Amino acid sequence: MAEPRPRVWVSQPLYADIEARLDEWFEVTRTPRITDHAPDAIAAALADADGALVTLNDRIGAAEVAGAKRLCAVANVGVGYNNLDVDALAARGIVATNTPGVLTETTADFGFALMMAAARRITEAEHWLRAGRWQGWGFHQLLGAEIHGSTLGILGMGRIGQGIARRARGFGMRVLYHNRNRLPEAVERDCAAAWLEREALFAEADHLVLVLPYTPANHHIVDAAALARMKPTATLTSIARGGLIDEDALADALQAGRLAAAGLDVFEGEPAVNPRLLACRNVVLTPHIASASLPTRRAMVSLAVDNLVAAMGFGPDAGRPPS
Ligand code: DGY
Structure with missing residues (x-):
């Protein structure tokens, strides 16, 4: 049989x-x-x-x-x-x-897009327009942060982080990264990226992107102290996992103007989203779709x-x- x-x-x-x-x-x-x-x-x-x-x-x-x-x-x-x-x-x-491997480029595309949307206030501007608040072109309306010529910080420089770094080159950005282990020189050269201590990365970045895996050891690696190191003009984007960020501390920083904007594709309690983040106008929120192409x-x-x-x-x- x-x-x-x-x-x-x-x-x-x-x-x-x-x-x-x-x-x-x-x-x-x-x-x-x-x-x-x-x-x-x-x-x-x-x-x-x-x-x-x-x-x-x-x-x-x-x-x-x-x-x-x-x-x-x-x-x-x-x-x-x-x-x-x-x-x-x-x-x-x-x-x-x-x-x-198979989702690297798609996810890097999305991470870059989310960072740009946060920096240039794209969803905030759309909500404002749809709400009928646009009364005419305004010189001082919805000014955002520069992408070109700015400093990109990448926390977690694996395949996807390296993909984001390669995209940043086309935008004339300076790229800094932090990993527990420094990448081989040839890879750093290919990504035109320089290694930095984690605390220094938070302080130096105009735009910080999180692409590191989540483990219990890095739970809330972005907490109030880490956010306090960032420039008030900076943005924070995450396409990694929600548990990396203390979302209440992030909402505090966004509401107090201690951080310009954030782009989040992942959430600690997803599909529930922290109501304090939902209430912030300066955060772009997407439902965990970074790898979502057919x-x-x-x-x-x-x-x-x-x-x-x-x-x-x-x-x-x-x-x-x-x-
Ligand atoms: C992953 O693969 O880990 C993404 O978060 C979902 O595609």
């Missing part, structure tokens, strides 16, 4: 044509509609699964995998993976994968499917000796 095929749970409907590749190897259980799975529903879905394809909405930790005796791989559709407790998964011998989202799913197939020991290269 043929061996039963391994079972895979797909937590959200993604792209049917790409997901179909899983059917070649596995018995697939799909989720017909976008679903906000409760923790016990995730635990139930994983209980008899050998593998899972999940998104950032699905939080998987020790409790969710406690009864998942056969689970050997979880493929996350996303480069960030703070929805997974990787230590809890590793302790159970479960491989976790993510999708770096080709990029398809590429993310495709990579996650390949990752899952490989992590479960299937696929074209399975069983071949390493070349």
Whole structure:
């Protein structure tokens, strides 16, 4: 009798044509509609699964995998993976994968756009116009901050940070960055970027962009003290994770004019947004869409499917000796 095929749970409907590749190897259980799975529903879905394809909405930790005796791989559709407790998964011998690389340029485009929108007050100006407040061209209306010739600070100079740095070159910006580890000289040269201590980066940047992964160790890395180091004319943009910023401290700084503007694509309690930020006119708020283009989202799913197939020991290269 043929061996039963391994079972895979797909937590959200993604792209049917790409997901179909899983059917070649596995018995697939799909989720017909976008679903906000409760923790016990995730635990139930994983209980008899050998593998899972999940998104950032699905939080998987020790409790969710406690009864998942056969689970050997979880493929996350996303480069960030703070929805997974990787230590809890590793302790159970479960491989976790993510999708770096395929969303770099799209996300860098968006980070740059969000920074520019905050600096040049684009959404604020649109709201003002739509509210019927524009009475005629005004010399002093809605003056923003310069992008060209200004200093860009990048906190977290991975692939996406480097993509933003390359875009900044075209705008004649000076680029400074901070990473725990300095990049090799050749990469710094390619990005025309110079390393700085974190405190100095906060103080020097005209526009600071956060692109670093979120971990418990950098929770609220942008707190009241960090914001106090920034220039009152500066902007802060985040396309990373909400937990990096103390949002109440940011609202205080924006309301008091101690920071000119902010652009936020990510929030600590998303999809809930801190009401104090909603009340600030000088912050551009977007619903976690930095990687949201159709080709990029398809590429993310495709990579996650390949990752899952490989992590479960299937696929074209399975069983071949390493070349
Ligand atoms: C990621 O991949 O981590 C983004 O936040 C969502 O695309």
